Structure formats: C-alpha cells, structure tokens
Amino acid sequence: MTALTSPYLWYTTRGTGLVTLALLTVMVCLGVLVANRAGGTRVGRFELAQIHRAVSAITVAFLAIHVITTVADSFVATGPLSIVVPMTSPYRRVGVGLGALALDLLGTVWLSSLLQARLSYGAWRAIHWLGWLCYPSALVHALATGTDARHGVGLAVVVVSLASVAGAALWRITARPDRAAGRTALSPPSPPVPRRPERATEIEGRARG
C-alpha cells in the first residue's frame, strides 16, 4: 500500500465521491418520503421504505470504495486513521475531517439499522436523526475537498443535491401528517384502552362488517 499512485485510484475516488453524494441525496429524500407517509396509491409506502433501505445499502457500498481508494492512493497522505478520525489528515485537514465525520455518522446510522431488532425504538430513532448531520458534513466535504465540485457536472450534482435535500427538509418540517389531536391507533380486543365509547363501538362494528 506504500507506493500505490495509480491515477485510476484517484479517478475512482473522485467518481465514487460524486456518486456517493448523489446517492446520499436520494437516500435522504426517500427517508423523508417514508417519514411523511408519502405513497400509498401508485407506489406503496412500504415499497418506498424498502427502496430507502436499498439505496442506503448502495450508498454505503460506494462510500466504501471511495474511502478504500483514498487510503490506497499514496499520492495524498490520507491514511486509515484520518479516514475515521476527523481533523487528523495532513491533506486538507478540515475537508477530509468533515468527510471522516460524515463516514462515522453514516456508519453509525447504518449499523443501528442493521441492529434495529436489538435496539429500542427510541435509541434507533435518535441515532437515525444523525443522518441530518451526516448529509451537510458530506456536502461541505465535497465542496472543500472535491476537486470536481466547483465546475461542470460536479457543480451540477452539488447544486441539485443541496436543493433537493433542502426542499425535503423543509417539507419534513412543514408537512407533518394530519392527526386528530391526541389520537392513537385503537386495538379493540386487547389491550383495553380507555376511549370514547361511541368511537370504539363504531370501529368494532366496522371490523366485524
């Protein structure tokens, strides 16, 4: 690994970096679609959740290639440590540091989702919110370190990505799903939940009918 300086490693790093940013954008937007209860007619909500999962897995794969080729390329002295620990890279300390931060955050979110069955719902959800920190650090990393992000296709990807995620975030905040105040799901047979009686009987009637 000491003397690997093929230009193809560098090209792969650049290419997968850009693709990872694009995938990260799609991943965040799909996550917002799921959280905002989009779908249900032409595309199922459940299907959107599955696509979110699949895109996340592909994102992790591309990020892995991006990181491995960066470490393998010895032209810049970005070693295995500075990939994971922010602010330890001798090359573009802040830019690479933000990339390391984004990697750590995405890795944490990914692991928590893999181990979802072993985590409490609250813990999983709290960790999942870290995704909102992961995206901006990845974007700034792309602008600060990426040599392609300031012109041409790279710039277009960055602009479209930022606009999409900003829009998704805004929609996530403003368009919370309609809820009757204080209502939760009813489960008529068990466990017994005290509810307004007329509502409960109506639902029981509907379920039987």
Added chain:
Amino acid sequence: MAVRSRTDTFVLVVNPVQCDGYGHCAELAPELVHLDEWGYPILATAPTPLAARAVHESARLAVRHCPRRALRVERHPAAPASSRSGARTE
C-alpha cells in the same frame, strides 16, 4: 419447532401508543388491516386460523416491517368447538 395445530388461531394486535400511523401494515396485510380516516390501523378482531398460511405470512410481514414496531402476532390455542367452526368458515 412446536407442533402447529391446524385449528390454532392468531390475532394481529397493535400497540396503540407505539403506532404512529405509517400504514405499512395495511399494505402488507390487507386481509387483516384497514386504515381509518387518520391513517391508523383497524385490525380484524376475529381470530384467524393458522392454517390460513398466506394470511399468517402477511401478518408476520406486517409485524417485521412495521416502522414503529407496534405490531405483534398473538397465537391462541384451538378455541372451543363453537368458535372453531366459525373460524374455519373463511
């Protein structure tokens, strides 16, 4: 694996506090779940025989893919003769 009697039944049950109306269950187990006007599930209250494998599989999928993990399948041993015959007619 426990012996599964053809006459045993199951009921899909939701934890109403945990449920947040994602509605994935209604897509995965349409045989058992309908959504009310706020998007919360209304579950079939009548026990379903385990012999209805497709329905049982739907219920298990709904449990596994509930984003809030609010669902569970409750198994019941074979009910008394009267309701058992009722469950068989499906």
